[in-house]
Amino acid sequence: MTTAETDTEVYLDYQSAKPVDPRVVEAMHPYFFEQFGNPSSLHLEGDRATKILEKCREEIARFIGASPKEILFTSGATESNNLALIGYAMRNKRKGDHIIISEVEHISIHNIAKYLERNGFEISKVPVDQYGRVDPKKLENRITEKTILASIGYGSNEVGTIQPMETICQILKNRGIAIHTDAVAAEGLVPIDVNEVPVDLMSLSSNDIYGPKGLGALYLRKGAGIMPIIMGGGQERGLRSGTENIAAIVGMAEAARIARDEMSEEAERLSGYRDRLIAGVLERIPKAYLNGHPTERLPNNAHFRFEAVEGESLMLSLKDKGVSASTGSACTSKTLEPSHTLVACGLLHEEAHGSLEFTFGRFNKESDVDRILEVLPGILERLRGLSPLYERS
C-alpha cells in the first residue's frame, strides 16, 4: 500500500475503501486461472467450483453465527441493501406498505427508500439523538398496523455511533416486524451474531473486512421471504442470478476467517489509536468537538467538528501533507450537500460542513496518530487565520 510503504503518506479513510489483505489475495489467486469453473457446470471444473462455493458460504455464515443456507452472495453492500429492502418490500406488500428507516442510514438506504416511496410504499424516518443513536421509544412510536420492515444500520459509517440493536430488535420482534441492518460499517470491528441480535436481513460487504471489492452478502433468516431484483439463471436459490464470482467469494471467506480470529485484538489496537487521536485533537485544537457517541462508537472512528473552518479545506490541506481523511461518506462526498447524518444529529449546516472523519484500519501504525497530531493543529491555525468567522478567545 502506498500509505504503508512511504513515510509521507498516511491513510485514515478506511471507511471509504480498504486494501485487500495480502493473505486474502493469496487465497484468491488459484481461483483465477487454475480453478475457474462455473458451479452450474456438471463436469470436473464445475464440481470443484461447487465444493469451494459451499465451503466459503459456511465460513461467512460462521462469521455472523448464521446457517450457510441463510447467506446469499451479491455484488456488494449496495446491492445487498437494494435486495433486502426492495426484495422484502415487493415480496411482502400484501402484508403492509409501511417501512421505517433511521435518519442516519447510508445514502443507499435513503435512495432505496425514495424508490419505494415512488412505488407505493410509505416511509417513516426515525430521528436520532445528538450522538446519532436511535431512540427505541421513538422507533416504537413510528410503528403502524401497516409496518412490515425497519432498516436500522448497525453502526454509522460517518459518526461511528453503534445502535442499541438488541433493544431495537426486541421492539420490532414483539410487533412482528422484519428487521434489516446494514452492518457494513461495523462488521469486523465489533462481534456480530444473528443469534444475539436477531435481525431478519443483514447486509455485509467483502471489502469492509479487507476482502476484494465487488462482492457482498445478504444474510436472510430462514423463513424471511424476498423477491429477486436480478433475474437469470437462478443461482443463489433463484434470489440472485449471475455466475458466481468464486475467486472473490474465496477472498471474502478468507477475510471473514481472519476477522474472526483477529477482531478482538485489532479492535483493541485501533481503539487505542482512536482514543489517543481524540484526546490529542481536543486538547491541542481550540473549539474542536467530537461528533458521534463518546463511548458507543466503532473502535476505528474519530469524527470531529471544528468551529469556523470548512471540512473540505481541512481535507485538502491534509492531502497536501500526504494524509487521506474524509469529510464524511465517500459515497456522497462529491456533492456539496452537508452530511444528512450530521444534520440528523442536530448540527447546523455550517457545523456539519466543518467536520472531518478519520477511520483507522488494519495497516495503520501508532506513528500515524503522531503524524495527524503533528500537522492538524497548524492547518487549523492557518485556515482559521484566513477566516473572518473565527474569533480567537
Add this chain to the structure above:
Amino acid sequence: MTTAETDTEVYLDYQSAKPVDPRVVEAMHPYFFEQFGNPSSLHLEGDRATKILEKCREEIARFIGASPKEILFTSGATESNNLALIGYAMRNKRKGDHIIISEVEHISIHNIAKYLERNGFEISKVPVDQYGRVDPKKLENRITEKTILASIGYGSNEVGTIQPMETICQILKNRGIAIHTDAVAAEGLVPIDVNEVPVDLMSLSSNDIYGPKGLGALYLRKGAGIMPIIMGGGQERGLRSGTENIAAIVGMAEAARIARDEMSEEAERLSGYRDRLIAGVLERIPKAYLNGHPTERLPNNAHFRFEAVEGESLMLSLKDKGVSASTGSACTSKTLEPSHTLVACGLLHEEAHGSLEFTFGRFNKESDVDRILEVLPGILERLRGLSPLYERS
C-alpha cells in the same frame, strides 16, 4: 489451469467459464493492496482510483468502437441484461409497452421478460430457423405501434449461431425501436463495432474475454435513457450505484486490450480446431449431426446431436475421461428441461436431450481435438450398445 497442466484433463466448455488470463491477473494485482482507493474519495488514493477508472473505461469503449461515456460498469452479464431490459422498459414505458426478444436468447433474457410481463409489459418472441437464425422478416412482423425495444443476442451461447445483426438493426432503426444485444457469447471472438452494428444497448461480460468474474459492462448509446435497478451513492452517473470494483475493472480493460490485439489470430486458430472436430465427429460417428449454422457460427463452437443417446450420459462419460464438455448452457444445466434454444431450432425433445456442446478457448491445444476424437466414438458406441432406441444401420 488444471486442464492445461495435465495430460489427462481437457477443458472444452469455455462458454460456461473461462480462466482469467495470467496477464490480466498480473495487471489487477497492484489494485488489491497498493492502489485500493475509492474513486468517490477526494484525497490522493481517491484521485488515483478515479484516473485509472476512466482510463479503463476508455479501453473498454475502444474494444467496441464506443465513447467512454457510453460504458457503464455492472457486476456481470446477467446484471447488464437486467439493467438494459428492465431499465429501458421502465424508463420508456410511456412510449409503449411492447418488447420483442428472440426464442434463442440466454435464459436471463427469458426470465427478465417474464418479470416484465408480470409488470405490465407485453413480450413477443421472434422464432428462428433450423440453424437458430432470426428471420428479419418475422422480426418485422412482430413490430407493433407499441414496440419500444427488441433484444436479440449477437451470437448464441448454445448453438453458436451468429445473428444477422446489421439487417436486424436496420429494420429496428427504421421503425424507431431501441435495440439491445447480449454480446457475451460473441465478444472477443468476432469483431464488434457499435458504429457498424448500431445497437442502443449491449451487454458485455468481463470473464467471457478472460477477465475476472463478477464484472460486466453495459454499452448505452448516447441519448438512450434507462432507469437504475440498483440505487445508492450515485456512481456510474446514477445508473449503477455501488463502489467501483477497480481491480476487476483494470482486469476487464486489460482483457479487452488483449482481445483487441489477438482476436483475429485466435479466432483463426480456434476455428481450425472447431472445423477439425466437426469434420472428425461427423466422419467417425454415425448418426451425428451439427446443431446451429454451418458457416455463420462462432469460431469456438461445435455443437452436436447424436441419435439415441442422452447428452448427459455423454457428458458424464467424458467426465470419466477427464474431458469437460457441456450439454448446453451451464445456467440451465441443473434442470431437466431440454434446452429452449434447441427446441426453438425445431429439435424434438429427445433430439435436444441428445446434444453435446464443445467450446474452445485460449488455452486449448491442437491435441485437445485429438483427445476428443480418440475417446468420443468409443463412448458413443458403448452408450448406444446399451440403448434400445438405437438401430444399427
